[in-house]
Amino acid sequence: NAGVTQTPKFQVLKTGQSMTLQCAQDMNHEYMSWYRQDPGMGLRLIHYSVGAGITDQGEVPNGYNVSRSTTEDFPLRLLSAAPSQTSVYFCASSIGWGTSGANVLTFGAGSRLTVL
Amino acid sequence: AQSVTQLGSHVSVSEGALVLLRCNYSSSVPPYLFWYVQYPNQGLQLLLKYTSAATLVKGINGFEAEFKKSETSFHLTKPSAHMSDAAEYFCAVSDQGGDDYKLSFGAGTTVTVRA
Numbered sequence: 001n002a003g004v005t006q007t008p009k010f011q012v013l014k015t016g017q018s019m020t021l022q023c024a025q026d027m028n029h030e031y032m033s034w035y036r037q038d039p040g041m042g043l044r045l046i047h048y049s050v051g052a053g054i055t056d057q058g059e060v061p062n063g064y065n066v067s068r069s070t071t072e073d074f075p076l077r078l079l080s081a082a083p084s085q086t087s088v089y090f091c092a093s094s095i096g097w098g099t100s101g102a103n104v105l106t107f108g109a110g111s112r113l114t115v116l
Numbered sequence: 117a118q119s120v121t122q123l124g125s126h127v128s129v130s131e132g133a134l135v136l137l138r139c140n141y142s143s144s145v146p147p148y149l150f151w152y153v154q155y156p157n158q159g160l161q162l163l164l165k166y167t168s169a170a171t172l173v174k175g176i177n178g179f180e181a182e183f184k185k186s187e188t189s190f191h192l193t194k195p196s197a198h199m200s201d202a203a204e205y206f207c208a209v210s211d212q213g214g215d216d217y218k219l220s221f222g223a224g225t226t227v228t229v230r231a
Contacts, residue, residue: 043221090159103210107159
């Protein structure tokens with residue numbers, strides 16, 4: 001079982017460059033999300049999606065775009081990278097709400113991004 | 117909006133000693149509560165979750181947590197620490213039901229286990 005797969009694992013960008021972090025899950029999960037992890041701040045929600053064609057903003061959406069054209073994929077785009085976006089990014093998915101209890105997230109291994 | 121506060125960013129315990137990690141929540145409605153663990157260079161994985169069925173919740177690797185509504189707390193404990201428990205631990209909260217799918221995480225507590 002692959003679970004949640006994130007690519008790339010590491011990336012270095014220059015200020016102003018654009019890139020896409022890929023996230024794919026093979027569990028037929030409805031809900032997918034992106035978090036960023038920074039020291040002392042825990043995980044902060046960037047964007048999330050409750051199904052194909054539906055996305056919404058989380059706590060820190062500025063500078064990031066997402067789309068959800070299929071159930072499996074949820075890419076995160078940085079349009080013009082800034083040093084403040086240096087972070088570790090996690091994609092997470094769940095089967096959805098209201099199904100046998102609470103929303104339990106399955107996380108990818110993370111993508112470490114450095115913006116110079 | 118729901119939120120959690122984890123008291124103590126670092127906890128150091130001796131092998132075999134009690135592990136106690138503190139989490140207090142703030143929610144306008146009865147919440148779902150979670151503890152996740154992150155081992156070095158890995159993603160987060162679920163330790164345990166509270167969904168209102170029982171106030172004492174048992175998780176993996178000998179961890180348990182007790183939901184105390186009067187104290188708005190969900191502290192994580194393990195009676196006897198093992199070296200493999202060295203990791204970062206996150207408390208998280210979400211609202212029950214509705215259309216709020218989002219989890220809010222605490223800042224995390226790093227656990228160091230001394231031999």
